[in-house]
Amino acid sequence: MNLTEILKPEAIKVIASASSKKRLLHDIGELAQSAYGYDSASLVAALMERESLGPxxxxxxxxxxxxxxxxxxxxxxxxxxxDQPVNFDSVDRQPVDIVMALFAPESAGVEHLKALALVSRTLRSADLCKKLRANHDASTLYALLTSDQNTQAA
Incomplete structure (x- = not known):
């Protein structure tokens, strides 16, 4: 698995700011609805339910x-x-400005874990995050996210 298999160019967006974590989750829901046709309200509810288990x-x-x-x-x-980080109750208590949301079928087991590992490994790169923060063009962000062939899950 690699990011080109799960991330469409249309599912990337730069936002100036979000007033809260909840507003950011709504922005994610709207983006996923636009890119994949998901029901935004259901998606936001599922993301918020997951967040209630732990940030x-x-x-x-x-x-x-x-x-x-x-x-x-x-x-x-x-x-x-x-553009402006938002409080996300992160483990290091720092606000977030890079958000990659994953949506899996209810029956996904190992596939979901592989995707989480892939995204985590990809965004753990300080160099990549620096490049992402320096670019505000969606197509450039997509290229940066999908260009590293070392980000493949087993």
Whole structure:
């Protein structure tokens, strides 16, 4: 698995700011609805339910919200870059400005874990995050995210 299999260029967006974590999750839902046709309200509810189990802010300004949903048939992702970081209750207590959301079918087991590992490994690169933060063009962000062939999951 690699990011080109789960992330469409249309599922990348740069947003000036989000007033809260909840607003950011709504932005993710709207982006996923636009790119994949998912029901935004259901998606936001699933993401918020997952967040209630524990925050998905992994540190260094990165968050990986994710949810399993009945309406999702294939593993998919959406990416948002924020100009102004937002509090996301991250493990390091730092606000986030890089958000990669994952959406999995309810029946996804290992596939969901592989996708999470792939995204986590990709966004753990300080060099890549620096490049992402320096670019605000969606097509450039897509190229940066999908160009590294070392980001393949087993």
């Amino acid at each position: 998905t802010g992994v540190g260094n300004g990165v968050a990986l919200p994710h949810a399993r949903m009945e309406q999702v048939t294939d593993m998919t992702a959406a990416f948002i870059l924020l």
